[in-house]
Amino acid sequence: DIQMTQSPSTLSASVGDRVTITCRASQTINNWLAWYQQRPGKVPKLLIYGASTLESGVPSRFSGSGSGTEFILTISSLQPGDFATYYCQQYANYPRTFGQGTKVETK
Amino acid sequence: EVQLVESGGGLVQPGGSLRLSCAAFGFTFNDYWMNWVRQIPGGGLEWVANIKYDGSEKYYVDSVKGRFTIARDNTENSVYLQMNSLRADDTAVYYCARDSAWRSGWSYYFDNWGQGTLVTVSS
Numbered sequence A: 001d002i003q004m005t006q007s008p009s010t011l012s013a014s015v016g017d018r019v020t021i022t023c024r025a026s027q028t029i030n031n032w033l034a035w036y037q038q039r040p041g042k043v044p045k046l047l048i049y050g051a052s053t054l055e056s057g058v059p060s061r062f063s064g065s066g067s068g069t070e071f072i073l074t075i076s077s078l079q080p081g082d083f084a085t086y087y088c089q090q091y092a093n094y095p096r097t098f099g100q101g102t103k104v105e106t107k
Numbered sequence B: 001e002v003q004l005v006e007s008g009g010g011l012v013q014p015g016g017s018l019r020l021s022c023a024a025f026g027f028t029f030n031d032y033w034m035n036w037v038r039q040i041p042g043g044g045l046e047w048v049a050n051i052k053y054d055g056s057e058k059y060y061v062d063s064v065k066g067r068f069t070i071a072r073d074n075t076e077n078s079v080y081l082q083m084n085s086l087r088a089d090d091t092a093v094y095y096c097a098r099d100s101a102w103r104s105g106w107s108y109y110f111d112n113w114g115q116g117t118l119v120t121v122s123s
Helices: none
Strands: A006-009 A010-013 A019-025 A033-038 A043-050 A062-067 A070-076 A084-092 A103-106 B003-007 B011-013 B019-024 B032-039 B045-051 B058-060 B068-073 B078-083 B092-102 B110-113 B117-121
Touching: A006 A084, A010 B110, A019 A033, A019 A084, A019 A103, A033 A062, A043 A062, A043 B110, A070 A084, A084 B045, A103 B032, B003 B092, B011 B110, B019 B032, B019 B092, B019 B117, B032 B068, B032 B110, B045 B078, B045 B092, B045 B110
Parallel strands: A010 A103, B011 B117
Antiparallel strands: A006 A019, A019 A070, A033 A043, A033 A084, A062 A070, A084 A103, B003 B019, B019 B078, B032 B045, B032 B092, B045 B058, B068 B078, B092 B110, B092 B117
């Protein structure tokens, strides 16, 4: 199985901050990576696929980069609704696997 | 608008069975792979199984192989998860999720999610 490891597990930040979350795959997945946001008590929401393609309707302050085994999700200027947990997910192989999540909380 | 509505969750004893259902609305159901993803309350996400748009391929995470079966009925626009020999560590919210793959030989990421149904396995 491909293991996905996110860092950090928790991130404390303020509105307006630039935030970066890293996701590492245990083997190469090319760019077959998606990012999701899950607000407290809500359903996961797709943000980015193909490592860097923004899903329709997602604000442009979100961006993704990387290929191979290392990937980054960046929020350029954190907004109040961005305090949430973020997950990466690979779809290069079965079983599909997620990172353990990164919780972005208020500093 | 895509809508996925799960049902069938509840409390079941270890060793018991449950059948989850997911009714799909707002898209051509028989064009898409469908998935089940679960989440332990307060925990992370785990992909459980998926099924090709025509039902010809099915894949499972190892921990449920031989116990869970995914199926679909394209005439009813529904996907199902039959769960047998349930264990305490199957306790989770189970989400039905549409795959982004449209009539593809490969499945990808999850672009629409249902609200989830809670399965609790306890004596």
